[in-house]
Amino acid sequence: MAVATSNIPNIYKPYLMRIEKVTVEAPGVRTFRLVFTNPEEAEKFTFQAGQFAEYSSFGDGESTFCIASSPTRKGYVECTFRQAGRVTSGLASKDVGDVIGFRGPYGNTFPLEAWEGKNIVFVAGGIALPPMRCVIWNVLDLRDKYKDVTILYGARTVADLVYKDELAEWDARPDVRLVTTVDPGGETPDWKGQIGFVPAVVEKAAPSAENSIAVVCGPPIMIKFTLPVLSKLGFKPENIFTTLENRMKCGVGKCGRCNVGKTYVCKDGPVFTFAQVKELPPEY
């Protein structure tokens, strides 16, 4: 028997996006620039800094990454990922012109408006710069609205640093303070940045906590040792932001995977302040 179908959209159907540009950032790490195959969809699409999406390699499945480009840059989105599992390997096999799926944007955002008039300190480690790149460019594109911008970025080795061109660009800007570091032993003969672990470099750089916001992303061990440093510098937990990367499948609060206690990282996050993180059960 026939029953009329409603017009509830299929929330699991990704936009089809064409890869416009592929940049190899570091061994196994790529950035895709994606454009909508359907201009109408492009027209309607908006997102904000901090949001994430589900990217499909058709035939392999979906994977979750933050949108790495700034909402201030229109006409495309970018993502950066490390080839690790089945989906990212599938994505890594794609080239310019190939089509992948994009479902999003999902999740909350960095409160950029609330940060206006403040100093912003970005602390990132390794492959965690991409989720922050979105907000960095957003801030830099609206540079006048913010005071001092400090970017502290570390990776294991020089080769592992991502966005090398942009690091150079930020380094050259007078209105950005960039400190890059690599772990001891990860330097090359011509390395001009710091050598040392991120927490120590943060301590040395000693950004002022006065009227400041810190955004920290990186491996758990880096975060664990960076937080006390920031705290010592006077940063309050509610002024330190991060983005959590729990495993997700649906991205829209249904599949149950990203739950941290009663919190759904996909809906309540991914952006949290450390004041919020402290309240979460240790399941992230």
Place this chain on the structure above:
Amino acid sequence: MARIGVFVCHCGENIAGTVDCPKVVESMMHIPGVVHAVDYKYMCSDPGQRMVRDAIREHKLTGVVVAACSPRMHEPTFRRACAEAGLNPFLCEISNIREHCSWVHEKSEATTQKAIDLVRVMVEKVKRNRELQPISVPVTKTALVLGGGIAGIQAALDIANCGHKVVLVEREPSIGGHMAQLSETFPTLDCSQCIMTPRMVEVAQNENITLYTYSELESLDGFIGNFKAKIRMKARSVDMNLCTGCGSCYQKCPQKKIPSEFNTGLGTRTAIYTPFLQAVPNKPVIDRDNCLYFKKGVCKLCEKVCPTKAIKYDQQDEIVEVDVGAVVVATGYNVLNTGFFPEYGYGKYKDVITGLQFERLASASGPTSGEIRRPSDGKVPETVVFVACSGSRDPAKGLPYCSKVCCMYTAKHAMLYKHKMHEGKAYIFYMDIRAGGKMYEEFVRRAVEEDGVNYVRGRVSRIYEEDGQLVVKGADTLLGGMPLEIKADLVVLATAMVASPGAEELAQKLHVSYDAYKFISEAHPKLRPVETNTAGVFVAGACQAPKDIPETVAQASGAASKVLQLFSKPELMREPVVAVVNRTAPPLFSTCVGCFLCEKACPYQAIGREEIKARDGKVLKVVAKVNAGLCQGCGTCVALCRSKSIDLQGFTNEQIFAEIMAL
């Protein structure tokens, strides 16, 4: 970001005659990841290879599929071409659309479709190929030569003379093989022993050669460059160090009626014996089956007469283990037991003999000191009939192949007979005369024209005895099949050459393949005639196929040069087709759960155990570890591993899966 190039070879008309090559190319261009596809008349030619190299550079290819002949032909060619263009050679795969497609199917759409499928399968595989580095393994610069006939001797001397150690193993008490048994050799009629024995002595005197006679290969383990051979030295009952080879023992031995193997049963020997006077080493052995002491516990005469107390009745077989880097198999041949031609009466009539027996009759060192006397009564035969192709070229009753040397030695035999018995009559029944070779045709002609040998083209149907004479019944096919009956005093059968006894067992020990007749198979009939399919094992002489002395010697030198090539570098580069145990992120480190069921299954004992430790040294888990030097890449462990924690480089699960998915 796979960027695959596909190169479809026409192989002249060999492929293009049945497969629509342009269509194959066209269909490849629709496959994701294929950025370049092209067909060409001869891809393996220099311009063809250049196309591959240029495309790699121009299109920044990350993988190459050459659709052409079997990978056994040109995989190395194209992998080299890729390497020259800067592409890791293991990113090149061959799709076999000739042997597996164009040559076995008629020209049709289906054939082209099959070619397309085969190429697509390889494209999907190559997309998942990884850059691999050849594995370097050390090479033990000692060669093992199995067989002390002319082939083994030649190979051993060639290798030893280049300064490498050789272990030469001979089953019989003396080296020399069949060549030492021969009288004169065609086409020059120089004395076989005259040219052979100096070489035998050379072997004995060469410091680089360790000679194990009366010994056999027990087992061979390991792999190219790193074999471990176990050699069984059979108990000689004679202490080699003490024996001076004076000969007192066998002169006194009371057992004198034992048929001599060396003389093909036409002469006798004692129970303690050396096979022949020029034997190397010239030291006797006791044939325990025939020795009175061993049989009945009495005698010990030899012990009494031995001046150096070298007789050791209680000697045991001894196993010696040697490390060798290469093996040359030169175990020779045997002559066919003609028993399966009952109508020829071999074994029934004493005067029906084999060609090899005739050699002994004609040899100056033989039982008749070179006089041709028939075995039954020692009479000098007045009529001798030679029967060529006795067992060869006869798929119905004998062997389908041509034994290659019979035409020549039969001509030689007839000639030798005529030289010694000018008024005697020599008849040769033959099918065709195969006398390809330098001075061979001339030699046969000489037999006919100068020595008056009667060549009769036809088969012998029956040989029987009548009034003390042999009656040879046959037909002369040149005279329209006219029946022919010749009364002969002696009949010589040019019996087929067959693999030597135990050839099959030996091949299995060596892990080399062999054909239906137990002849060892060469790796390629044309291009790799001295290699076997087991790397590091080479073949020389008649154990591979019937051949004459010059050919045997040439092949032996060829095998030696392959060994020397292997020994020319300190290390050997090997294809990295080896199993690898995976590594994953902590806390798992590897998905291997350490059941070690693979360890037991590995035919090469290549799987060991590895402890994964925490920073504080605490053992977190024990996982399997593959010794890449020992692993030969069979993949048995991979199929066995339940959790898919071990994979085979070059044939990974992902690759094989992709191939199936591409069907």
Place this chain on the structure above:
Amino acid sequence: MAETRLIRKDALTKLFEKTRQSGRRILAPKAKGEQAFFEEVTSFGEVCLDHVQTRSSAKEAVFPKCEALLRYKFGDKGAVSYDEKPFEPPVTVVFGTRPCDARSLAALRAVFNWDTPDKFYLEREARTTIISVSCTKADSDCFCTSVGGGPGDTAGSDILLTPVSDKEYLAEILTEKGQAIVALAPELFATAGGAQKEPHLAKVAVQFDVNELAKTIPVTFNDEKVWQEQSLACLGCGTCAYVCPTCACFDIQDEANRQGGVRLRCWDSCGFSLFTLHTSGHNPRHVQSQRWRQRVMHKFSYYLERQGMLGCVGCGRCSRACPVDMNLVEHLKELALHGRNG
């Protein structure tokens, strides 16, 4: 809207036939061995209402164990296009659900309709009519009354049948969907008269105070020992989640060949170690006790906070199906005790 009628037991065959003839798919308990499973049935004879509870739940009608979310085709050079067909799930009648199962739909809907409506669930639910049968017997694993339900509870049912004599069911027609079924054969439904369902219902004792539980369990959250002890026997098999009528966690997987592929949704369980495992090897819930805690906390605490209702209907399936006899009620009581004692 609710209307009460009587229907003779032997009239169900007729109703069943009419329902089938109307083009509806019918899912009902079918006996196999000692268990009963919800399966598609084509004749009333296949239906078995003898079991206290089926092994599998009826959630498969609205949340199949494996369903396609997306189909796509590969074109030239791997181009992707969607294989779009209108989503028209079968119009279904689930017959013979227990009231607890009927209640479970609300919990499922709370997830699937949360902020972003899930087309697949909602379309299926819209086409599904639930005809429940009240419980006249219960077993020791039943605890519906402890979580707000009851053996004759009407919530979630479109029609609730309660056997009031050997021959008759009291039929509560609760919704329009229920009315539509009645309309297929109105002659089978008689006026109810004074029949009452209560005396015929099973007695299910209240075993714990769910409101207290919601307060006490979170107290124990960080007491790892408690959770470890409680979950020590757990094999992490996931059976409890798979038979649970309210468990909604799922996995999304692609399956494809050269021609195209399908994106599938299938059931999953928070009890599996892989559920939360990151590719990096990091696992937020790396031991079984954390995973088991997640399931209990989700049902009895998080659900209340986020969805405003319990994530449990007290059907007892988890306890019955557990291969190592872990009894949820027992555990809840013990956890509550720990919570009370701080």
Place this chain on the structure above:
Amino acid sequence: MEELKNKVRELLKAGTVQAVIGYRAGSDEKTARVAFVRQPDEADGLILDPRCTDNLAVYLLKPEVKLLGKLAIVARPTTARTILQLASENQLADGQVIVLGVSADGKAVVELASFEALEKFVGQVPAGLTEEEKVLLAKIEGMSREERWAFWQSEFARCIKCYACRAACPMCYCSRCIVESNQPQWIPVSPHDEGNLEWHLVRAMHLAGRCLNCGFCAKACPMGIPLNLLTQRLAEEAKAAFGAVAGGSATGEYALSMFKADDKEGFIR
């Protein structure tokens, strides 16, 4: 029974072990469940009767249980065989666990501290199928090929891929099961008919020559699929073809890790 309790108390009192895995009464009179006894007085709750059928060896490899310290385990012959099989697969070391072996009649209890002792205890005959299962097996074997296909398809169609069979199986101890290996994706994750068939066949093959036929997989299956028939069928085949029987020795050979040159088959052309 008292013998067992005494033994458990002794072991715990002496500190020989920190925990004993045994059986206690379950949620109803028909059920027994696992007990982790850590205090001597908790031994009172142990039971040993026909209800106690679960193969407790599955707990020996669980990390949470290992944390309890040195373990003793109450083992019927099948569990004991399981322990030996695990030992032959390097999952248990000699002396790692003390086995309280229960004789087949359930009366006598012997303390077995070494594999050698365990080997003597288990004897030669592994557990077979129940009468009911034998009837079903014979019925399936008596079917035509098409009927067998239909039978198993109807069984597998119910599979929900919860992997309870795997979780309950003491021999399924891989740290990453093949179904979780996704590069390549050996077996579809989703519980559709193709994926279900592949899963059950691969599970059976992976247990071929290793299954002790404890029946825990079938018991654990919430959908009532007679899974152990598959593994048991292969166990019979391995025995008939190779004389291989799992669980007889701590150094036993795995049927598929070895071969005989004259292994018989009648189908290879």
Place this chain on the structure above:
Amino acid sequence: MENDNKATGAFEPKLVAFVCNWCTYVGADLAGTSRLKYASNVRVIRLPCTGRIDFMLILKAFAQGMDGVIVSGCHPGDCHYTVGNYHARRRWILFRSLLDFAGIDVRRVHFAWVSAAEGAKWADLVNKVSGEVRELGPYKEYQGLAGKGIA
């Protein structure tokens, strides 16, 4: 793999052969060099040894729509890796019995020993299997599994 016989529409079975590199692959090469003719519906997948042939590959081939599978390698005793084929043989004995027990049509899985010298045997094998599977018709049962059970 496309249907080989598009033109006539007659059923042509799709076959895949998993063969070892040293014997059967070479045997198939020999069939080629000998210009023996055989059915064109088999696709060869080369593996180093029969020991490498995971039983799952056979199931995957059916899942991929094959109507028949050939598995072939060196004769016992002739394995290039000494004993890989002995291991394979054991595996196949059990696997085949399992397939049969599960109701899979074992007439569609052909195990063979084809040596490097047996080009004719290879051609013959392909023709025979091709003929037998053609008789059996498409493997509808297995192919029918695709998509079954997906709501």
